[in-house]
Amino acid sequence: MSAPDPAPPARLRVVAGGSYADWESVYADNVVAVYRLVFRQVGNRPDAEDLAEEVFLAALPRLKLPAPVASVRSYLGATARTVVADHWRRHYAAPPAAPLPEDVTVAMPEPAAGDGGRATRLLARLPERFRQILELRFLRGLSVRQAAAEMGVTAGNARVLQHRALRRAAELSEDGE
Amino acid sequence: MRPDRRVGRFVEDLLRNRRPRRFRATPEELAAMRAAAELRSARLGADLPDPVFVDRLGRRLREELSGEPRDRSLTRRRLLLGAGTAAAAAVAGGAAGIAGDRALAGAGSRELVPGGATWQPVLAAAAVAPGRAVRFSTDAVEGFVVNRDGQYRAYSATCTHLGCLLHEAAGGRLACPCHRTTFGLDGSVLEHELPQAPAPLPWLHTRVRDGQVEVLTV
Numbered sequence A: 001m002s003a004p005d006p007a008p009p010a011r012l013r014v015v016a017g018g019s020y021a022d023w024e025s026v027y028a029d030n031v032v033a034v035y036r037l038v039f040r041q042v043g044n045r046p047d048a049e050d051l052a053e054e055v056f057l058a059a060l061p062r063l064k065l066p067a068p069v070a071s072v073r074s075y076l077g078a079t080a081r082t083v084v085a086d087h088w089r090r091h092y093a094a095p096p097a098a099p100l101p102e103d104v105t106v107a108m109p110e111p112a113a114g115d116g117g118r119a120t121r122l123l124a125r126l127p128e129r130f131r132q133i134l135e136l137r138f139l140r141g142l143s144v145r146q147a148a149a150e151m152g153v154t155a156g157n158a159r160v161l162q163h164r165a166l167r168r169a170a171e172l173s174e175d176g177e
Numbered sequence B: 001m002r003p004d005r006r007v008g009r010f011v012e013d014l015l016r017n018r019r020p021r022r023f024r025a026t027p028e029e030l031a032a033m034r035a036a037a038e039l040r041s042a043r044l045g046a047d048l049p050d051p052v053f054v055d056r057l058g059r060r061l062r063e064e065l066s067g068e069p070r071d072r073s074l075t076r077r078r079l080l081l082g083a084g085t086a087a088a089a090a091v092a093g094g095a096a097g098i099a100g101d102r103a104l105a106g107a108g109s110r111e112l113v114p115g116g117a118t119w120q121p122v123l124a125a126a127a128v129a130p131g132r133a134v135r136f137s138t139d140a141v142e143g144f145v146v147n148r149d150g151q152y153r154a155y156s157a158t159c160t161h162l163g164c165l166l167h168e169a170a171g172g173r174l175a176c177p178c179h180r181t182t183f184g185l186d187g188s189v190l191e192h193e194l195p196q197a198p199a200p201l202p203w204l205h206t207r208v209r210d211g212q213v214e215v216l217t218v
Helices: A023-042 A045-062 A069-092 A117-124 A128-139 A144-151 A155-175 B003-015 B027-042 B051-065 B069-075 B084-093
Strands: B118-124 B133-137 B142-148 B151-156 B167-169 B173-175 B182-184 B189-191 B206-209 B212-217
Touching: A023 A045, A023 A069, A023 B027, A023 B051, A045 A069, A045 B051, A069 B027, A117 A128, A117 A155, A117 B027, A128 A144, A128 A155, A128 B003, A128 B027, A144 A155, A155 B003, A155 B027, B003 B027, B118 B133, B118 B142, B118 B206, B133 B167, B142 B212, B151 B206, B151 B212
Parallel strands: none
Antiparallel strands: B118 B212, B133 B142, B142 B151, B167 B173, B173 B182, B182 B189, B206 B212
Protein backbone atom coordinates (compact mmCIF):
# COMPACT_ATOMS: atom_id res chain seq x y z
CA MET A 1 0.00 0.00 0.00
CA SER A 2 2.44 2.67 -1.09
CA ALA A 3 1.20 5.50 -3.30
CA PRO A 4 -1.78 7.32 -1.82
CA ASP A 5 -4.79 7.48 -4.08
CA PRO A 6 -5.32 11.00 -5.37
CA ALA A 7 -9.10 10.93 -4.88
CA PRO A 8 -10.06 8.19 -2.46
CA PRO A 9 -13.76 7.33 -2.33
CA ALA A 10 -15.51 8.49 0.82
CA ARG A 11 -15.70 4.95 2.14
CA LEU A 12 -11.94 4.75 2.49
CA ARG A 13 -10.47 6.87 5.18
CA VAL A 14 -7.00 7.66 6.37
CA VAL A 15 -6.28 5.89 9.61
CA ALA A 16 -4.75 8.10 12.26
CA GLY A 17 -1.36 7.02 13.49
CA GLY A 18 -1.18 4.10 11.06
CA SER A 19 -3.19 1.78 13.25
CA TYR A 20 -6.76 0.50 13.45
CA ALA A 21 -8.67 1.16 16.66
CA ASP A 22 -11.71 -1.00 15.97
CA TRP A 23 -12.97 -3.65 13.59
CA GLU A 24 -15.27 -1.20 11.83
CA SER A 25 -12.32 0.76 10.52
CA VAL A 26 -10.52 -2.46 9.57
CA TYR A 27 -13.57 -3.48 7.56
CA ALA A 28 -14.29 -0.11 5.95
CA ASP A 29 -10.67 0.33 4.94
CA ASN A 30 -10.08 -3.20 3.59
CA VAL A 31 -13.33 -4.65 2.30
CA VAL A 32 -12.72 -3.54 -1.28
CA ALA A 33 -9.12 -4.75 -1.28
CA VAL A 34 -10.02 -8.13 0.19
CA TYR A 35 -12.89 -8.58 -2.28
CA ARG A 36 -10.62 -7.71 -5.20
CA LEU A 37 -7.91 -10.05 -3.96
CA VAL A 38 -10.44 -12.87 -3.78
CA PHE A 39 -12.28 -12.03 -7.01
CA ARG A 40 -9.06 -12.10 -9.01
CA GLN A 41 -8.59 -15.69 -7.91
CA VAL A 42 -12.10 -17.06 -8.44
CA GLY A 43 -13.42 -14.82 -11.22
CA ASN A 44 -17.11 -14.77 -10.32
CA ARG A 45 -19.24 -12.71 -7.99
CA PRO A 46 -21.11 -15.40 -5.96
CA ASP A 47 -17.91 -17.20 -4.96
CA ALA A 48 -16.03 -13.95 -4.39
CA GLU A 49 -18.73 -12.66 -2.05
CA ASP A 50 -18.83 -15.90 -0.06
CA LEU A 51 -15.06 -16.05 0.26
CA ALA A 52 -14.65 -12.38 1.18
CA GLU A 53 -17.22 -12.98 3.91
CA GLU A 54 -15.28 -16.02 5.10
CA VAL A 55 -12.09 -13.97 5.27
CA PHE A 56 -13.63 -11.32 7.51
CA LEU A 57 -15.53 -13.80 9.68
CA ALA A 58 -12.32 -15.72 10.25
CA ALA A 59 -9.94 -12.80 10.66
CA LEU A 60 -11.84 -10.08 12.52
CA PRO A 61 -12.51 -11.97 15.77
CA ARG A 62 -8.82 -12.80 15.96
CA LEU A 63 -7.49 -9.29 15.58
CA LYS A 64 -6.25 -7.81 18.80
CA LEU A 65 -6.93 -4.13 18.31
CA PRO A 66 -5.52 -1.54 18.18
CA ALA A 67 -3.05 -2.98 15.69
CA PRO A 68 -0.80 -1.45 13.02
CA VAL A 69 -2.35 -1.12 9.57
CA ALA A 70 0.44 -3.09 7.93
CA SER A 71 0.13 -6.11 10.19
CA VAL A 72 -3.66 -6.17 9.92
CA ARG A 73 -3.43 -6.06 6.14
CA SER A 74 -0.87 -8.82 6.00
CA TYR A 75 -3.06 -10.89 8.32
CA LEU A 76 -6.09 -10.31 6.07
CA GLY A 77 -3.99 -11.15 3.02
CA ALA A 78 -2.75 -14.38 4.56
CA THR A 79 -6.27 -15.33 5.61
CA ALA A 80 -7.57 -14.62 2.10
CA ARG A 81 -4.82 -16.74 0.62
CA THR A 82 -5.76 -19.67 2.84
CA VAL A 83 -9.50 -19.30 2.25
CA VAL A 84 -9.06 -19.16 -1.54
CA ALA A 85 -6.66 -22.12 -1.59
CA ASP A 86 -9.16 -24.10 0.46
CA HIS A 87 -11.91 -23.19 -2.02
CA TRP A 88 -9.91 -24.52 -4.96
CA ARG A 89 -8.92 -27.61 -3.02
CA ARG A 90 -12.46 -28.47 -1.89
CA HIS A 91 -14.27 -27.77 -5.15
CA TYR A 92 -11.72 -28.53 -7.85
CA ALA A 93 -9.27 -30.91 -6.16
CA ALA A 94 -6.42 -28.39 -6.33
CA PRO A 95 -3.39 -29.12 -4.14
CA PRO A 96 -3.49 -27.33 -0.77
CA ALA A 97 -1.65 -24.06 -0.29
CA ALA A 98 2.01 -24.33 0.49
CA PRO A 99 2.86 -23.01 3.95
CA LEU A 100 3.70 -19.34 3.92
CA PRO A 101 7.27 -18.49 4.93
CA GLU A 102 7.30 -16.35 8.05
CA ASP A 103 8.86 -13.31 6.46
CA VAL A 104 6.51 -13.20 3.46
CA THR A 105 3.47 -10.96 3.44
CA VAL A 106 0.66 -11.30 0.93
CA ALA A 107 0.32 -8.17 -1.17
CA MET A 108 -3.11 -6.59 -1.09
CA PRO A 109 -4.31 -4.78 -4.21
CA GLU A 110 -4.94 -1.06 -4.04
CA PRO A 111 -8.53 -0.88 -2.88
CA ALA A 112 -9.53 1.95 -5.16
CA ALA A 113 -8.11 0.70 -8.44
CA GLY A 114 -10.30 -1.91 -10.14
CA ASP A 115 -8.45 -1.18 -13.36
CA GLY A 116 -7.70 -4.78 -14.26
CA GLY A 117 -4.04 -3.83 -14.61
CA ARG A 118 -2.51 -7.24 -14.03
CA ALA A 119 -4.97 -9.06 -16.27
CA THR A 120 -4.60 -6.47 -19.03
CA ARG A 121 -0.84 -6.82 -18.94
CA LEU A 122 -1.21 -10.58 -19.10
CA LEU A 123 -3.36 -10.27 -22.24
CA ALA A 124 -0.84 -7.95 -23.85
CA ARG A 125 1.87 -10.58 -23.58
CA LEU A 126 -0.06 -13.25 -25.47
CA PRO A 127 0.42 -14.09 -29.17
CA GLU A 128 -2.05 -12.24 -31.43
CA ARG A 129 -4.74 -14.94 -32.00
CA PHE A 130 -4.73 -15.97 -28.35
CA ARG A 131 -5.00 -12.39 -27.20
CA GLN A 132 -7.80 -11.75 -29.67
CA ILE A 133 -10.05 -14.63 -28.59
CA LEU A 134 -9.59 -13.83 -24.91
CA GLU A 135 -10.27 -10.12 -25.43
CA LEU A 136 -13.44 -10.86 -27.37
CA ARG A 137 -14.64 -13.16 -24.61
CA PHE A 138 -13.39 -11.55 -21.40
CA LEU A 139 -13.25 -7.84 -22.29
CA ARG A 140 -16.09 -7.51 -24.78
CA GLY A 141 -18.18 -10.30 -23.30
CA LEU A 142 -19.01 -11.95 -26.64
CA SER A 143 -20.33 -15.50 -26.79
CA VAL A 144 -18.18 -18.22 -28.37
CA ARG A 145 -20.34 -18.04 -31.48
CA GLN A 146 -20.05 -14.25 -31.78
CA ALA A 147 -16.31 -14.36 -31.14
CA ALA A 148 -15.91 -17.08 -33.79
CA ALA A 149 -17.80 -14.98 -36.33
CA GLU A 150 -15.63 -11.97 -35.53
CA MET A 151 -12.48 -14.02 -36.03
CA GLY A 152 -13.76 -15.82 -39.12
CA VAL A 153 -13.49 -19.32 -37.65
CA THR A 154 -15.96 -22.00 -36.63
CA ALA A 155 -17.37 -22.10 -33.10
CA GLY A 156 -15.48 -25.35 -32.52
CA ASN A 157 -12.23 -23.72 -33.54
CA ALA A 158 -12.94 -20.77 -31.29
CA ARG A 159 -13.43 -23.11 -28.34
CA VAL A 160 -10.15 -24.89 -28.96
CA LEU A 161 -8.41 -21.56 -29.46
CA GLN A 162 -9.81 -20.26 -26.21
CA HIS A 163 -8.60 -23.32 -24.33
CA ARG A 164 -5.09 -23.06 -25.76
CA ALA A 165 -5.02 -19.34 -25.06
CA LEU A 166 -5.93 -19.95 -21.42
CA ARG A 167 -3.23 -22.60 -21.12
CA ARG A 168 -0.68 -20.15 -22.51
CA ALA A 169 -1.94 -17.39 -20.23
CA ALA A 170 -1.52 -19.77 -17.29
CA GLU A 171 2.11 -20.40 -18.27
CA LEU A 172 2.80 -16.68 -18.57
CA SER A 173 1.05 -16.01 -15.28
CA GLU A 174 3.19 -18.61 -13.52
CA ASP A 175 6.36 -17.01 -14.85
CA GLY A 176 5.24 -13.83 -13.10
CA GLU A 177 4.82 -10.39 -14.54
CA MET B 1 -15.97 -34.90 -20.83
CA ARG B 2 -12.99 -33.46 -22.67
CA PRO B 3 -10.84 -31.07 -20.67
CA ASP B 4 -11.50 -28.12 -22.97
CA ARG B 5 -15.25 -28.73 -22.55
CA ARG B 6 -15.09 -28.61 -18.79
CA VAL B 7 -12.89 -25.52 -18.81
CA GLY B 8 -15.18 -24.02 -21.45
CA ARG B 9 -18.19 -24.49 -19.22
CA PHE B 10 -16.27 -22.99 -16.30
CA VAL B 11 -15.48 -19.93 -18.46
CA GLU B 12 -19.13 -19.60 -19.48
CA ASP B 13 -20.14 -19.55 -15.82
CA LEU B 14 -17.51 -16.94 -14.97
CA LEU B 15 -18.59 -14.69 -17.82
CA ARG B 16 -22.20 -14.85 -16.69
CA ASN B 17 -21.19 -14.28 -13.06
CA ARG B 18 -22.65 -17.61 -12.07
CA ARG B 19 -21.19 -19.89 -9.45
CA PRO B 20 -19.29 -22.40 -11.61
CA ARG B 21 -20.01 -26.09 -11.39
CA ARG B 22 -17.60 -28.06 -9.18
CA PHE B 23 -15.57 -31.00 -10.48
CA ARG B 24 -12.28 -32.77 -9.92
CA ALA B 25 -9.98 -30.86 -12.23
CA THR B 26 -6.66 -32.05 -13.64
CA PRO B 27 -3.60 -29.86 -13.00
CA GLU B 28 -3.79 -28.64 -16.63
CA GLU B 29 -7.45 -27.73 -16.28
CA LEU B 30 -6.72 -25.98 -12.99
CA ALA B 31 -4.05 -23.83 -14.59
CA ALA B 32 -6.40 -22.75 -17.38
CA MET B 33 -9.24 -22.10 -14.92
CA ARG B 34 -7.06 -19.95 -12.69
CA ALA B 35 -5.96 -17.94 -15.71
CA ALA B 36 -9.60 -17.48 -16.69
CA ALA B 37 -10.46 -16.30 -13.16
CA GLU B 38 -7.68 -13.75 -13.34
CA LEU B 39 -8.71 -12.56 -16.80
CA ARG B 40 -12.21 -11.87 -15.52
CA SER B 41 -10.79 -8.85 -13.71
CA ALA B 42 -9.42 -7.39 -16.96
CA ARG B 43 -12.71 -5.65 -17.57
CA LEU B 44 -12.73 -2.25 -15.91
CA GLY B 45 -14.36 -2.46 -12.50
CA ALA B 46 -15.32 -6.13 -12.81
CA ASP B 47 -13.48 -6.95 -9.61
CA LEU B 48 -15.13 -4.26 -7.49
CA PRO B 49 -17.68 -5.42 -4.93
CA ASP B 50 -21.39 -4.67 -5.15
CA PRO B 51 -22.16 -1.90 -2.60
CA VAL B 52 -25.18 -3.90 -1.46
CA PHE B 53 -22.87 -6.76 -0.57
CA VAL B 54 -20.49 -4.42 1.30
CA ASP B 55 -23.35 -3.04 3.40
CA ARG B 56 -24.87 -6.43 4.07
CA LEU B 57 -21.58 -7.95 5.20
CA GLY B 58 -20.90 -4.91 7.39
CA ARG B 59 -24.24 -5.44 9.16
CA ARG B 60 -23.59 -9.15 9.46
CA LEU B 61 -20.21 -8.53 11.07
CA ARG B 62 -21.72 -6.01 13.46
CA GLU B 63 -24.17 -8.68 14.63
CA GLU B 64 -21.35 -11.19 15.01
CA LEU B 65 -18.80 -8.96 16.64
CA SER B 66 -20.65 -6.54 18.87
CA GLY B 67 -23.89 -6.65 20.72
CA GLU B 68 -24.53 -10.07 22.19
CA PRO B 69 -23.20 -10.37 25.77
CA ARG B 70 -21.82 -13.81 25.07
CA ASP B 71 -19.60 -12.28 22.42
CA ARG B 72 -17.84 -9.85 24.73
CA SER B 73 -15.00 -12.30 24.95
CA LEU B 74 -14.33 -11.92 21.24
CA THR B 75 -11.69 -9.34 22.03
CA ARG B 76 -9.89 -11.70 24.34
CA ARG B 77 -6.95 -13.82 23.52
CA ARG B 78 -8.05 -17.35 22.88
CA LEU B 79 -7.01 -20.65 21.47
CA LEU B 80 -7.84 -21.15 17.84
CA LEU B 81 -8.50 -24.75 17.42
CA GLY B 82 -7.69 -26.77 14.38
CA ALA B 83 -8.95 -24.29 11.79
CA GLY B 84 -6.53 -24.34 8.90
CA THR B 85 -7.39 -20.76 8.14
CA ALA B 86 -6.28 -19.60 11.54
CA ALA B 87 -3.20 -21.74 11.63
CA ALA B 88 -1.85 -20.41 8.37
CA ALA B 89 -2.87 -16.85 8.96
CA ALA B 90 -1.39 -16.82 12.45
CA VAL B 91 2.03 -16.97 10.83
CA ALA B 92 1.48 -13.55 9.38
CA GLY B 93 -0.35 -12.19 12.40
CA GLY B 94 1.89 -13.53 15.12
CA ALA B 95 4.40 -10.73 14.95
CA ALA B 96 2.40 -7.66 15.80
CA GLY B 97 -0.69 -7.07 17.82
CA ILE B 98 -2.69 -10.06 16.71
CA ALA B 99 -3.72 -12.86 18.98
CA GLY B 100 -2.32 -15.93 17.33
CA ASP B 101 -2.32 -19.58 18.23
CA ARG B 102 -0.66 -20.57 21.43
CA ALA B 103 0.83 -24.03 21.65
CA LEU B 104 -1.77 -26.01 19.78
CA ALA B 105 -2.32 -29.60 19.05
CA GLY B 106 -1.44 -30.46 15.46
CA ALA B 107 -3.99 -30.72 12.71
CA GLY B 108 -6.04 -33.90 12.96
CA SER B 109 -5.61 -34.27 16.69
CA ARG B 110 -8.66 -33.67 18.81
CA GLU B 111 -6.86 -33.57 22.11
CA LEU B 112 -5.41 -30.27 23.21
CA VAL B 113 -2.48 -30.39 25.57
CA PRO B 114 -0.68 -27.08 25.29
CA GLY B 115 2.97 -27.03 26.30
CA GLY B 116 3.57 -25.50 29.73
CA ALA B 117 -0.04 -26.15 30.69
CA THR B 118 -1.37 -26.14 34.25
CA TRP B 119 -4.70 -27.14 35.78
CA GLN B 120 -6.96 -24.13 35.98
CA PRO B 121 -10.36 -24.01 37.69
CA VAL B 122 -12.99 -22.68 35.29
CA LEU B 123 -16.42 -23.39 36.82
CA ALA B 124 -18.08 -24.86 39.87
CA ALA B 125 -19.09 -28.41 39.01
CA ALA B 126 -22.51 -27.72 40.51
CA ALA B 127 -23.05 -24.99 37.92
CA VAL B 128 -23.18 -27.56 35.13
CA ALA B 129 -26.35 -29.63 35.31
CA PRO B 130 -26.36 -33.06 33.66
CA GLY B 131 -26.98 -32.83 29.93
CA ARG B 132 -25.96 -29.18 29.84
CA ALA B 133 -23.01 -27.20 28.51
CA VAL B 134 -21.78 -24.05 30.28
CA ARG B 135 -19.42 -21.52 28.78
CA PHE B 136 -16.12 -20.61 30.36
CA SER B 137 -13.19 -18.41 29.35
CA THR B 138 -9.58 -18.42 30.37
CA ASP B 139 -6.86 -16.20 28.98
CA ALA B 140 -6.04 -18.89 26.46
CA VAL B 141 -9.21 -20.74 25.66
CA GLU B 142 -12.90 -20.23 25.04
CA GLY B 143 -14.71 -23.40 25.98
CA PHE B 144 -17.73 -25.26 27.24
CA VAL B 145 -17.82 -27.60 30.18
CA VAL B 146 -20.20 -30.44 29.42
CA ASN B 147 -21.74 -32.69 32.04
CA ARG B 148 -22.75 -36.05 30.62
CA ASP B 149 -24.13 -38.22 33.41
CA GLY B 150 -21.71 -36.81 35.94
CA GLN B 151 -18.71 -37.02 33.61
CA TYR B 152 -17.26 -33.57 32.97
CA ARG B 153 -15.32 -32.67 29.88
CA ALA B 154 -14.27 -29.32 28.44
CA TYR B 155 -14.59 -28.69 24.72
CA SER B 156 -13.43 -25.82 22.59
CA ALA B 157 -16.18 -23.26 22.00
CA THR B 158 -14.89 -22.17 18.60
CA CYS B 159 -16.36 -23.77 15.51
CA THR B 160 -13.87 -25.98 13.67
CA HIS B 161 -14.97 -24.45 10.37
CA LEU B 162 -13.98 -20.81 10.69
CA GLY B 163 -13.59 -20.20 14.39
CA CYS B 164 -16.91 -18.51 15.16
CA LEU B 165 -17.99 -18.82 18.80
CA LEU B 166 -20.57 -21.50 19.50
CA HIS B 167 -23.54 -21.10 21.81
CA GLU B 168 -25.63 -23.65 23.65
CA ALA B 169 -28.85 -24.39 21.77
CA ALA B 170 -31.93 -26.35 22.73
CA GLY B 171 -31.75 -30.12 22.70
CA GLY B 172 -28.19 -30.54 23.96
CA ARG B 173 -26.50 -28.96 21.01
CA LEU B 174 -23.74 -26.41 20.48
CA ALA B 175 -24.63 -24.17 17.57
CA CYS B 176 -22.48 -22.03 15.31
CA PRO B 177 -24.06 -18.70 14.29
CA CYS B 178 -21.93 -18.36 11.17
CA HIS B 179 -22.91 -21.33 8.99
CA ARG B 180 -25.57 -23.14 11.02
CA THR B 181 -23.32 -26.01 12.05
CA THR B 182 -24.27 -27.81 15.26
CA PHE B 183 -22.23 -30.09 17.49
CA GLY B 184 -23.36 -32.62 20.08
CA LEU B 185 -22.31 -32.54 23.72
CA ASP B 186 -19.68 -35.14 22.83
CA GLY B 187 -18.12 -32.73 20.32
CA SER B 188 -19.37 -34.60 17.25
CA VAL B 189 -20.88 -32.79 14.26
CA LEU B 190 -24.67 -33.15 14.25
CA GLU B 191 -25.71 -30.91 11.36
CA HIS B 192 -23.92 -28.77 8.84
CA GLU B 193 -24.58 -27.12 5.48
CA LEU B 194 -20.97 -27.04 4.34
CA PRO B 195 -19.57 -28.91 1.36
CA GLN B 196 -17.48 -30.99 3.74
CA ALA B 197 -18.25 -31.85 7.35
CA PRO B 198 -16.13 -29.80 9.73
CA ALA B 199 -13.95 -31.61 12.27
CA PRO B 200 -15.41 -32.55 15.65
CA LEU B 201 -14.73 -30.17 18.53
CA PRO B 202 -11.36 -30.60 20.21
CA TRP B 203 -11.46 -31.26 23.94
CA LEU B 204 -9.20 -30.45 26.85
CA HIS B 205 -8.09 -32.64 29.73
CA THR B 206 -10.64 -32.02 32.43
CA ARG B 207 -10.96 -33.01 36.10
CA VAL B 208 -13.01 -32.08 39.16
CA ARG B 209 -11.15 -31.01 42.33
CA ASP B 210 -12.86 -29.66 45.44
CA GLY B 211 -16.09 -29.07 43.55
CA GLN B 212 -14.33 -27.11 40.80
CA VAL B 213 -14.05 -28.19 37.18
CA GLU B 214 -10.42 -27.74 36.15
CA VAL B 215 -8.94 -27.84 32.66
CA LEU B 216 -5.36 -28.34 31.59
CA THR B 217 -4.38 -25.20 29.71
CA VAL B 218 -1.77 -22.48 29.49
